[in-house]
Amino acid sequence: MGEIREKWQKYIATFILITLFLSFSTTVKAESPFDTFSVNGFGQTIFTQPAFEPHGVLADDIYIEDENGESVYSPLNQPKDFFVANNDEIYIADTGNNRIVHLDENGELVRILLVPDSPLSKPSGLFVTEKNEIYVADTGNRRVLHLDKDGGIIKEYLRPVSKYIDESFVYEPTNMIVDSRGFVYVVSRGTFQGIIQFNPEGEFYGFYGTNITEVTLMDRIRNTFYTKEQLSRQVRLLPNPITNISIDNTGYIHTVSNDGAEQIKKLNIRGENQWKDFQYEENINLKFLSRTTSQEEPATGSSTNLTDISVDGNGIVTVADKASSIIAQFDKNGEIIFFWGAPVLSGSRQKGVPISPVAVETNSRKQILVLDDSLNLIQVLKPTEFGETVQTAFILTEQGEYDKSEKYWKEVARQNALFTPAYTGLARSAFYKEEYEEARELYKRAGDENGYSDSFWQIRLNWFQNKFPYFANGFVLFGTIFLIWIQVQKIRLKKNKNALTTKKRRETINKPQPTLFDQLKHAFYILRHPIDGFDDIRFRNMGGYLSSLIILVLVIFIAFSRIFLTSFTFQPVQEGTINVTSILTISIAIWISWVICHYLIGAIKQGQARFKDIFVGSAYALFPIFVLGLPLAFLSNIMTISEVSIYSTISGFMTLWCVVLFFWMIMTLQNYSVGETVVSILLSLFSMIILWVLIFIIIGLTSETIDFIMTLYRELTM
Template identity: 30%
Template sequence: MIRLLVKSAASCCALLLLFVSVPQTGSAATPYDTFYMGQKNGYQIQDVYVPAAVVLGQDLNTTPLKQPSDLFITGNDHVFVADTGNNRVLELDDRKRLVRTYGDREDKGKLNAPEGVFVTPEGAVFVADTGNKRVVQYTPQGEFVREFVRPQSDYLPQEYFFVPSKLIVDSRGVLYIANKGTYQGLLRMNGQGEFTGFFGANPAETTLLDRLKRMFFTKEQMSKESAIRPGEISNVALDAEGFIFTSNIGVNSKQVKRLNAGGVNRFKGDSKLPNLEQVVDVAVDRDAFFYALDRVTGGISICSPTGMELFRFGRISKNPQQAGVFAYPASIAVNSKSELWVLDNAMNMIQVFERTEFGDSVMRASAEYYKGAYVQSKPQWETVNKLNQMINLAYQGLGKAALQEHRVEEAMAHYKISYDAEGYSQAFWTYRLNWIRSNYAVALAALVGVYVLYRFALRPAYRLAAARTYPPRISQAASDLKDGWFLMFHPYEGFYRLKGRRLSWIALLVILLAAAAVRLLSMFGTGFAFNPVDLSKINVPLGLAVFFVPWFTWVIANYLVSTVKDGEGMLREVLQSSVYALIPYIVFTIPIVLLSNVLVLEEGILVQTLTWAMWLWMFTLFFVKTQVIHNFDFTENVKIILIALFTIAVLWIFIVVTFGLSYNLYDFFYQLYREVTLRA
């Protein structure tokens, strides 16, 4: 008796602490951070949701909740709670008052450790009666209707354990049941209790190590390895359009799926929720946004109807003392007011979160955006921008609205701010079309002018320049550069011309400077549709190093390996020929950059083709120059190049390890110096 009183007192104290710590909207800081995840790197923003209320059994004039496992909210905002430890299901009304209980009477509907509940639009209540290994159906008044036990079917494996934990029922009366400890997916059962197949199973995920084991292990060795099982479906939900959402644990991607009637995931791409370890439940609101709950981190991810994560908030603690912090979150649901209800299995309570002013604005605007009502969403996005100018989705929405209102340049500006290459490309296509229509005659005259300038000015000027007499160094440099142009189209003959010659250092310097110049041109001049970056944040030294350091490493590795393998080329010849092999990069990059500024993404195949042609051409020149300069045959040349590439990898591993050890040594002496000086 004393123990019971102490336990009740402790529960009341915890309740009091939580109620006191529930912040009012927009007031005291919440105990968790909210992040906007719509860009590559999520960053902290103001709260989208804040704690609004805490619900315990004491508030309902009934026995306190005990290890509750599942939540379900109906269209009229009635809340159903699977109160597992008390062997019952509670129904609350929209004002958090107890309406009735299910399964606590001594009849056929008596429940044993229920872990899931679902209510149809007609009011029929289905409960996953986990302890009794069945599903029970009740009337809206709580009367027992029937039970669904393990179906008898030749297609159901004999070793399959029917232990229902979560479930949904679609508009046809078909049950989709998640069973504990199974990997076959949802068990599908018709209204008569007949097995109709498995649904939505996860594929088994294999690592590189697993593939290597299959390649090299014997059958006996493989038989001793643990079987690779697919991830388990932890929960299931049904949206207004009839799509089935599953939350999955034990998987590295696709933690949440949106399945059609055929079991096909409608989310495109990976739909990965980074840093979420165990997504135990998912809830879908009336605008098709879904909310994923992570049991390990306590994080709640707010995701778009397309599966993209937009926001994340939440926190977990072993002994939470503040509303908004979870101990062991088990289930999540959302009502018609967009309030989030989160069930805490360890704290035996439900926490309710409501939207802030900012959260309401951004979610309303996002809902219009994903419905395609871009112009209607404009006022909401403008409100969002006033509250936070770092939400790139706001600029995408404003860009689409401007494009629909035929303000193309404004749309392009918004897309640039949001780094939306696809949207920018669409707006640029309209801008380009309008420009051609308005300036067709000017463009045609400009093309004619360029031809006339080349025909009657540049060509005669080139002939005059070629006929003049220059100092020997300049003449040699010009001749060597001309050989470089010849080499591009006649690699073997061109490199044979260079072999054994001492080329002009002026020509080599011109080629290297030209390569550096076009590298900078590529970094800063590529059209936004093909290079959606902030030009002010480009690291010039790093960009040049990424291009020239591998090239220089190749020169060293190629010379060292070829020397060991009796190659004939000297270091000077290797360096000279490697410089000349850069000429395709110079020649191709200029038209690629120009085209990237006049083409849209749908026409990007031309840019991609030229880019691949450039790299293939360069690779061919490097291959041929190694063969010619060192006088290798084809097979030997292939081996030498592969060894050189391996040498490059070894060189860089050595450099990285040496740098790391040197830094650690420096840090050791620096920390030692600081400690000595501080103690002194």
Template identity: 30%
Template sequence: MHKRITAAVLGCLLLLCGGLPAYALPQMSYTIDPMYGYKIPIPLTYSVDKVILDIGDQGFNKPSDLFIDDKGLLYVADTDNDRIVKLNADGKVLGSYGKEQGVDLDKPGGIFVDQLGDMFVADTGNGQVVHLSPEGKVIEAFVKPESSLLSPDMEFAPDKVILDRRGYLYVLNKNDYSGFMMLDALNRFRGYIGANRIPFDWKKLLVRVLATPEQREQLNNEVPPQNANLTLDGKGFIYTPTVLIDTDQIKKFNAMGENIYKKAAFGQSSIDSGTMELPYFVDLAVDQYGVINALDAMSRKIYQYDQEGNLLAVFGGQGDVKSRFEYPVSIVTDKAGKIYVLDRDRNNIQIFQPTRFADLVHRASQLHYSGRYQEALVPWKEVLTIDENYPLAHRGVAKALMKEEQWKAAMKEFKLGEDQDGYSKAFAEYRHDIMRKYLGWLIIGAALVIYAVYLLVRGMIRITNSVIRRYGY
């Protein structure tokens, strides 16, 4: 109880800090209480290692996408400069591909680089996906495919693009609510995946029943939520953030196009502006531990989730100082766990270095998700030596104790981690264990009690009969 009160007080202080000017805000991280929803301050998870801003005579101009390849090289879709910029991790320009280099791009919105170094550019303004060699030479262009399944009036304006291991392109087309377009190497349309549906609403159904024909026509024009981006992880899964909805904002698609990620509400809604504002995730990045970094352009924060949908940490925010953003649009991670965030309005890239606390949490969550609870016990305990109030660590320790059949100790950890379901399971196992250990003795004890009662009743009957025979009643 003392820990919970302390965390609540610190959470209130964290909220009060939101009213301070940007220059007065320290770097802070927090998580959210899984049961009651208040903020729990945690040790700093990331610090700014470097800011890439000055890249030469021509700086970034409203860039909109960032990619990092297997070698750690960065690629920026420098949208308003109509070019792709290639940099090393220190921010040194290694190449620029635009009109001056013979690459006629118009407001490129997305960039993807394969293992060979070939670039695939979502050339939004020209309505095509351009394939460039590692040296920046145009190899081919993918335009709107010819298919009876596509409307002749549909505008082809690729905004984001990825390439899977089979050689299929997945294109996020602007103002296309059908999902991702799938194109093969011959520019043939292979279908859509990741389509969203309009959620059922009883109020809208009632309005539809009572509405005039004109009002029904307006309801028929309603479109489903749109995906904002798409990301490919090292195992070939496609992740996408969906905007302007209050649940299931993060999705993970398998090869069949099925969402296999936890269905839940992610991020935090805000009423700071006076109206309810939903999270607006514009990009996702998945690191080597499987940790999902979700970039929220509304709050300018980064939310980290594990593969089970548990919130690990939140950091960032709006401001004009390091570790804060004006309008972040893209996020990537490298093999060392560093996070790179592209800020469209500040025209820079901030590089975040994980702290030991963050690294321990990520390693433990990966082992935990893999079912290696005993191995995860070591980093979870280290996490608790740094922050004894971190709820997910208590849950991790509890599951390791469950594997060791230490039910009572697991119950204690589940309680500290505020996991009601886990506590119930541990209690059921504890009760079953008690019954299994002492059932024989309980049966013997019950039998002895019954026998004793039998003897007592029998004795009382004898005494009663003796009294009756002696006194006649």
């Protein structure tokens, strides 16, 4: 028994030691303090795994020597900008302390630059060249300083002098960049003319990248109707100023501004915006973010405040939004990759969560550095395994290395099946390998109608090339048969030309009552002769309730068939997101309310149509959908996006045909003039709005009444 007891004691002791060893040796990874999002190919905001995680903070423990040689704590004071040089060393514009703080790649203090020969005043921007020459936007002194690597002054860029610049121009540089030619691009506070451009000699070269002027509807009305004197008293419309600037390795200049139309721009050397269709707020769903992270929704008119933009060596763009404390990343084409933010708890400081981001940079290790002017430090974020995989996949795809990127995109899709850029990357790889069927399906999953169309174009081209001999032989055979048929017809005409007679169709007065088949066939007659056709509905009973219901059912069937049969190229909707019941209910409700409201308006406006006439005519006027809807849906499946004009023309013609039939239906059945018809239509639409408002009010009041009665009943029965 003693031996058995000792053996069990050894087992228990060994188990305890192993457990303790594992508990101390295993690192428990803390949950990310912020939520990460992306946008799929259908414009829906989705959660993703964290792409970046907190790695540490920099510049929070700066110590310098005082006059007595003692080390004293000297924190940052409202810094406005920083720059990461090619060797990953960091230069910080310590605005409140009127100095430049130079740190090494690990965040250790290298030196403090004060420029004693010409002291700095509120420096707000920095740029460091490949030769480690330093450019400083010395805002308080209204200049840009060009310093050598030791901090000695090389040149000053003062207020530009030009006949195109008046005396009221205010020159307050807040940031700048320098291109490979030595041209300096200066952002000045409140300058609506754009970026100030200096040549390498320091001479004013011109304005660059000016934002467009935002003109509202009221501004257009004023310009149309106001006199010159009235317009002179109005506030002058000016473009919004650019707030910050960055340049990438290829020479493209990126700017940010609090502008409704051009918040982020990518400018070429001529100042042309390559991201013309880009809208920051369309990519970043601020309301979704505030709802999911419990942040207060930004005030109207100040939902964004883009303070900085940075472009890494691979063309990935990172943007800081101070108003919403958001960091967002885009690829070189302006497609959203990730954006993230977190609730800022008052009085708290969370590692990796900027409260007031004013500047953002990326180093060679793909780490994101965020300068916070409220916390007076730099937050360092490093890519997670997921984020690293996504970035590698994006970079390889942009470089055209589709084969190499495929394994990374597969891993991304395995980790997050909702991340649609992975399917786009896989589709490009399949397209590159000429696997067009697979590419088409992947583009469809990604919500990329352009890629889907390009893949189908290749499939169609290959099919046509393979079948071309059959088409050629068939064309020759058809042409031969057609020529023989023409010759036979000529011979028959010569033999029987005296036997042919012409006949005229005459309507009889006592024509029998039209059957259901006659009424349905009459819908085709209306397409060719709308006025006579609608007149026959009124006076010859060529339409009835049953035929109208049959036509409505057919139209609804065709309309829903179009939804499911139309090619993804022309209807890029995610599968399973179409609510058939909702569409059907709304469509029927609108049609019924139209019939009722127009009949009532016609009764008031001395119209001659009966309720049956309006009911039947409104159904028959939709018949072009039955005629063209299904052929158009099938046609879309053999067309690519390059033929979108053909598809749009046919679809627009179908809609216009219905509108015209409705117009002729009202004018004919009600016996209205053109003007009376227009007024009747407008009044009918207005009455439909009033009807639905009343219905919603009644539903709301009924619901409240029922709730009140139920509450009262429960109180009385307690």
